[in-house]
Each structure stands twice: as C-alpha cells, then as structure tokens.
Amino acid sequence: EFTATNNVDEDGLPAGGNVTSIGLSIEWQKGPLGEEGPDRKVPNGAFVETLIAAALQRIEWYQEVNDGKFRCDENAEAINHLSDALYILDERTKDRQARGVEGTHQT
Template sequence: MSNQHRILVGHQVNPANDTLTVAVLDRPGRGGACHAYQVSGANMARHPFMRQAVREFAGSDLSDAQVDAAFAQASDGDTSSLILFQDGPIAEAGVNGVTHEVLLAILIDRLEGFQAGPYACEANSKALEHIKYAQQRLLERTRQRMARGMEGTHKV
C-alpha cells in the first residue's frame, strides 16, 4: 500500500463536509474499484452516542471533558472511520467487507427518518427516490448474476 492516498472531494459543500477528509487507501482491485476508504475530521467524542457509550462503560458521573479524555485515550486519538468493501469472491475470501447495498440501505433508513420527521423536504424525497432506484438496480444485477451462476466469481 502506498503512502500516497487519493483524496475525494465530491462531498464538499458546507463546513461539515469540508471538515471531513475521505482518503482512498488502496489501489483498484481486479474489478477496477478500490476497497478501503478512511473518513477523518470528525470529533467522534462529541457524538451523543459515543458520549453515552463512554459514560456507560466508564461511569455516568463523568464530565464532558472527562468523556473527551477517556475517548481520546481509548481511541489513541484516532477519530477516523474505516470503510472496507468486500474484496474478492465470497466463496474464496469470505465476507470481509460491506457492500454498496449495505451503505445504500443505511442512507435509505436515514432519509426515510428525515422524511418522517421535521426535516421532510422535496430534496430529501428526490434523493431517497434515486438511492432506492440505485439499490434496486444493484440488487437486480446480483440476482441476474446468481441466475447465470456468475455471482461470487470474477467472471462477467
């Protein structure tokens, strides 16, 4: 693996996205796509879920500063998220990463939540429609590959 990582910028549009760095960690595999991405720039210790988890593990009477310190110590200061995609046919490599369909399912769930709450809007509705369409096309492709006996191989 090279020390030179490719940085993605297509997500940058506002201060939150501008703060997040997406690095491609590996080179394209046999199928032409990369499999390892790192997202950094978020202070995960400030996320309510992480604060709750640290307090449940270390003690509910901790101050925010103590939670930050405990999280930093537990994570060795690394607040990045690693996203590993499936690399290789499952029959050979086992399930060793996430799939596009998994990430799309997460996005669908989040957008459906926004649409059911106070942030419902036309932009979210259209994004949800297109993400569902993308997921259906990928599922359709997989079903076709399964029917042809090609799923789980490097054959087209």
C-alpha cells in the same frame, strides 16, 4: 471530503480497499464470496449495497423524525434515487445468479 483506496490483486481484479472520513471508516469486501452453498466464504468487508441502504435509512429517518420537521422534497428525491440504485443492483445480482457467475470475478 473523504479518502479512498481501491485495491486490485496481481491479476488486476478488485481486492478490497477502504474509505475514511470524519465519523466514517469502511473496509470494502476483498475478493468474491463464491457460489451459494457450504463453500461460500464469509464476507470480510462492506458491500456497496450495504452503504447505499445505510444512507437510505438515514434520509428516511430525517423525513420522519420530530413529526417530519426535516421532511423536504430533496430528501424524498434522494430516497427515490437510492431506492432505484438498490433495485438496479439487486437486478444485477439476480442476472449474475441466473448466469451462474454471482460470487465470482466473471462478468
């Protein structure tokens, strides 16, 4: 179980939030970072991609630790799905960069 809060700004746009659980405390990025370059803002919170990558790393570790004692087909399938999720989100980023809307609330 976890508790999640998703915030919006006065225009109804995503504006951070948080997730908490035992051993877990996440503050989500609040607001867009802007275009690449000297005016780009410094991140102030976590991104979904970072959390997916962290979960992926942990499951990959389970597959290898103690000479693969915990290796299983379910972990392998979860690794595939998490890897696919990261790939798809990266493709979205590339598309947004190509359209000049990455780092903004434009869709």
